[in-house]
Amino acid sequence: MRSKEEIAAYQKAWYERNKEEIAAKSKAYREAHKEEKAARDKAYREANKEKCKAYKKAWREANKEEIAAYNKAYREVHKEEAVAYGKAYREANKEEIAAYTKAYREANLEKYKATKKAYREANKEEIAAYHKAWREENREELLKKYKVWYEENREHSLASSKAWREANKEEAAAYKKAYRQTERGKEVHRVASRKRRAIKRNVNENFSKEDEGEVLNKFNHQCFNCGMTAEDHKAKWNESIHMDHLYPLSEGNALTQNNAIVLCKLCNSSKGTKNPSEFFSIEQLHELKDKGLL
Numbered sequence: 001m002r003s004k005e006e007i008a009a010y011q012k013a014w015y016e017r018n019k020e021e022i023a024a025k026s027k028a029y030r031e032a033h034k035e036e037k038a039a040r041d042k043a044y045r046e047a048n049k050e051k052c053k054a055y056k057k058a059w060r061e062a063n064k065e066e067i068a069a070y071n072k073a074y075r076e077v078h079k080e081e082a083v084a085y086g087k088a089y090r091e092a093n094k095e096e097i098a099a100y101t102k103a104y105r106e107a108n109l110e111k112y113k114a115t116k117k118a119y120r121e122a123n124k125e126e127i128a129a130y131h132k133a134w135r136e137e138n139r140e141e142l143l144k145k146y147k148v149w150y151e152e153n154r155e156h157s158l159a160s161s162k163a164w165r166e167a168n169k170e171e172a173a174a175y176k177k178a179y180r181q182t183e184r185g186k187e188v189h190r191v192a193s194r195k196r197r198a199i200k201r202n203v204n205e206n207f208s209k210e211d212e213g214e215v216l217n218k219f220n221h222q223c224f225n226c227g228m229t230a231e232d233h234k235a236k237w238n239e240s241i242h243m244d245h246l247y248p249l250s251e252g253n254a255l256t257q258n259n260a261i262v263l264c265k266l267c268n269s270s271k272g273t274k275n276p277s278e279f280f281s282i283e284q285l286h287e288l289k290d291k292g293l294l
């Protein structure tokens, strides 16, 4: 009697001797029955869909890294085709993609907004720099557009800026101050001062310390418009309360006792070059007349 081991060794030796023949026969058999096998496999897969799916999934998970590496290598070799394919696909499906993106955004509005916000916050400086560069590059065009818009909306924009300035006096003053520190603001200021000095020379303005004292007394050392006292003004702005033209210098009116008014910094800047009737209320105009000024 032969032992189990002897039988196994004999079989193995037989197999080794006939290996090639066996392989060729199997191959021929498989070739001859290819279609039956494919049909059988297909039927099996259809009858066992869930099982196949689970099997595939398990396989993919067990071979995650190899698959990723394989895909990566594949993409690298086929980079250009992939780019071209993506481009062609996007072009052929432009509308569907736009509709899908829109629907997705709408369905995930909060999430979308949060993502955008987070992005903006994380890239604040780059975004600001980008916008600034863009504005500078398109400066001329923007100015033209703004000018057209401004002319079309002149009345409305003047009224709304005025309303805003009045409702946000301090912010407006801070904004103006910041603007004056910029190169453009400085230049605008220089031009305006030059113009003002030229006009003053022309109208031969000489307003003495005594004149100033008289006017301050006449207005009780208070802003004629809002009532702020000279003391509060000094404390708040660290400068003397303003003495300015009732009828504007820009129209050739010199500062004299009969054309001087006391205004705080803010009221003075909002009066600007307006005539009294354009700035003051009827009551205030009457009061000015009582002071012998109109």
Ligand SMILES: [Zn+2]
Pocket (backbone or CB within 6 Å): 223, 224, 225, 226, 227, 228, 263, 264, 265, 266, 267, 268
């Ligand atoms: Zn005032």
